[in-house]
Amino acid sequence: MDLHLRQSAPTDDERAAVDSLLGPPASAWDGGERGSMYDAHVAHGGREARERRHLLLPALEALQARVGWISETGLEYICARLEVPPADAWGVATFYALLSTTPRAPRVLHVCDDIACRSKGAANLIAELERTVGPAHGHGPDGNHVEVRPGDAVWMRSPCLGLCDRAPAAFLQHAGVSPDERSIGALSAAAAKSLLGGRSAPEQPGLTTDVPQRGDPSLVLLKRVGVVDPGDIAAYRSSGGFSALRRAIEIGADAVIREVIDSKLMGRGGAAFPTGKKWEAVAAQPARPHYLICNADESEPGTFKDRVLLDGDPFAVVEAMTIAGFATGCERGFLYIRGEYPLGVERMQRAIAAAREHGFLGDDILGRGVRFDIEIRRGAGAYICGEETAIFNSIEGYRGEPRNKPPFPAQAGLFGLPTVVNNVETLANIPQIVLDGGAAFARTGSGSSTGPKLYCVSGNVARPGVYELPFSAAPTLRSLIDLAGGVPSGRSIQAVLLGGAAGVFVGPNELDIPLTFEGARAAKVTLGSGVVLVFDDQVDMAAILVRIAAFFRDESCGQCVPCRVGTVRQEEALCRISSGRPLGGVAQEVALLDEVGLAMKDASICGLGQTAYAAIESAIHRVGVLKPAGYGSSNGGMRGRS
């Protein structure tokens, strides 16, 4: 290992942060003190040290949480502990938005300026913060604060925080010995100033606001959310919890997979791949061990359904993961949860600990000799890590760049071994399938659209939140928006974004699109992650498109050229149009956007680049947000349809 370290000592805080994760150093070669005769003649390391590479991201996060930024001395201490070259670790640290490699105040308020919050006035809120508090703290290596004092606080702009139902939203981080992290909803400028002034965050708003249908007896996925205490394993059990796990073990792994195949359950993360097929493929792989990943890196703008499940029914996630692990021959599962979900992390940690204590996780689950356990990995602010191969690299301690496929995860996934990756909502269906049987599940709906589905309704509707509708109810866009109370009175719908930033805009004349996989496909839209983001006629759609473009530019991992360059060119063109200075007219800019979009779609490695133009393209060509000012207009005139 070519480790060239400066030998500058870490601060006590930095050492303590890293040691709290890795334990104290075993020798002088591992970041400890020199001087023993043993160390002078012996060192252990090599593979043993390299196999701890996956602890790199947790170690960086520990440093960030304790000190508020990752200094060179802190980074080098991690490098010495894990035998990772500093340049390599630096590459990882700079990959994630929540990790800072320049000095940053210990208290940071991340204020969402993404599309859902913009539809609820985030732009005005941010303008006021800029006026009254000062400019936002910068991201990246030229972050604008150099000297930091303990009491300092800054605010930063953030992409979607997954709190769209509580827009405008923010995420507060306070680094220290006992770090504090909070999600904040319905943020006002006054509240932001108070938070920056060091006052503690208000209590989390009750979960009832997340689930407007709370208590509806027909709910399946959301039945416990806001009803059953998420911190009480006994309450979970008395509401039917862990009976599916017991049944799964009784019928055996093969039978579980058969039921899941019969259920025709399609993945709910966006790609809609048949879950049973995925499980069958992994279970059949001779290579061992197998790994399970529950993808809770929900970062698609407008998406917050997984947060509601993690916050509101954590034991169900534990149970579903355990069944999945049992069925596919995994003994180790990772729950990869986005860093901006502190409550979800906390509740899942507690649920996992309680489940372990009660014999629902561990070496002898339910006394039946089944072995499975769950490890939580936190993301650190990188949308791309929700991509199913980027998540492997992120867990393994590398930059979260997607891998080329093939090989597919079922053959060579995490640590190069067969891996199941399932979305939280997908897994949440599993207990029901195991209890009722796949055939019964498949009868709820038709074709490939079976079972219940969650929709994240936000934007300009009366009751934003996560809605659960069975596919058998044949939901349409109109019925769902009506269920959410419709747009405020006196306003009209300008556009609806389906499936998130990687999805498609539809216009107000397309509200009868059926929200089933088949219906969406026929209408050339996507359900994606279930986003239904409603923009009324007051919203500046030009700014929304620029924000979407900025999102993709910011979140592109930079690995492949079409995406790295294309997302920048796309944002530039949209900025020129929206600022009324198109090069050669709007029509010419649109032609350029179409061409760049096609190149990204055809030639990018992963879904991010392939869909980076999808929403913008639909806004222009399907909804016609550039009309009626018209192509070629000298002032661009992208003020929507009003």
Add this chain to the structure above:
Amino acid sequence: MLKGIQNGATLYVVDPRRTTSAAWGDVWLGLNVGSDIALANTMAREIIHAGLHDMNFIGRGTTGFEAYRAAVEPYTLDVGSCATGVPADVIRDAAHRYARADRAMVCWTLGITEHHNAVDNVLALINLALLTGHVGRYGCGCNPLRGQNNVQGGGDMGALPNKLPGFQDVENDEQRTKYERAWGRDIIPTEGWNLTEMIDAMDRGALTALYVIGENPAQSDADVSHVTHLLEHLDHLVVQEIFLTKTAQLASVVLPSAATWAEGEGTVTNSERRVQRVRKAIQPPGEARDEIWIMSELARRLGYDWGHPTAEDVWNEVRALSPQLAGMTYARLEALGGIQWPCPDESHPGTKFLHARLWDDDPAKRGKLAAFSVVQHEGPVEQTDDAYPFVLTTGRRLESYNTGVQTGGYGSPLHRGETVDLSPEDASRLGVGPGDVLRVTSRRGSVEAPVHIDRGLRAGTVFMTLHFPDEVATNVLTINATDPRSGTAEFKACAVRLEPVRARRMPAGRRDERLAATGDD
């Protein structure tokens, strides 16, 4: 080796310094300089006492086991630990892991061979391989890693004082006669001199003219001031080179030569005995000439007209005389991408494992059995004392090559010039920091070099290289204590003392300043 590690191999590194290579290892055994035999013999005794030796192989493929067993018997774990400094449990672990491994290989470089008892060091390692049967099988064996692509090829072609091309013995009348017949000349029937013997011969005036091809003894040899003096006082010195080296600058005649690589045709042999073709891709610059052309012209002017044979003509002559290369036509080398000798005829596929024969069920096919060698630990010739309290060990750095003729002219972020590398403990004891200049003095001479602190060193051991002889002639310090059998000097160990000369003087704007000041190997 890194590929092997990526494929899951376990690596034990034995080195007085914890180098970057050692950091890749699963275990580093940081033995005292020059205690390699003690380590090997201790491992051997432990293997025998634990019953992990391969009696099946020892019985069928070796000789001399009982004498060897008796010789290593005194090397208990405690004795070995005392001699090497490596804790007994770690030696024991290494012995057991090596002996129990399904496949295990011992690889070494100059840390084994640049000692006054180099051959004993090698024999001690061979003993371990014989003891455990890690011989003549896939993934096993003893592997001296070469620093160049064609060290083996030099031996193949008879560039040894006792061998003719194809390892035919000069002193074997039958073998020598074959060459004499082919060449129509008598060959001196006794062994020649190796490099160190030549230096001795120059010293006593027995050698007065020297023809040097592609070697830089004026900078690479131990006790280099003395060697330079001898070269300066030769009657005639011819140097055939691609660079105007320090040695070439002393020459009466310099013959500028084409590089073998890319500027000429021929073959090279790598360390697994694989002969491969090299091809000419470009014209050599200026007046540089192909080496075969130079020798042919030299011969012509000495009265023998060989014409101008091509590389293939020369190779075919080698094949005709050397049985183990006989089957390697250029066409076959081309078609098979190289062939491993022995390859006695044109239908022979080459030999993957030289010593697979030792496993043969048929005693006749086993041929000459492999002999255990009794070797004993003896430390470096020069021991530390009050006047010279530090052990200096010399070696190489990744980014540089030997005397720097081929690497000194290139920029590298790792280049930091010559330094004297110290442990943090010794630096603090001497009151010096990075960049401070130390005078390093041995019984033979003295040089000055800036300090570099290396956490991979322990107190009492200092490290220097030979890469920058123009700035720091490290070989002024080294001892010309030579193993009589290999002719290699003890570059790895001599006693020195260190004296601070002046505090750090950092030239403005030096790019590698930070690395030089605080980097770590």
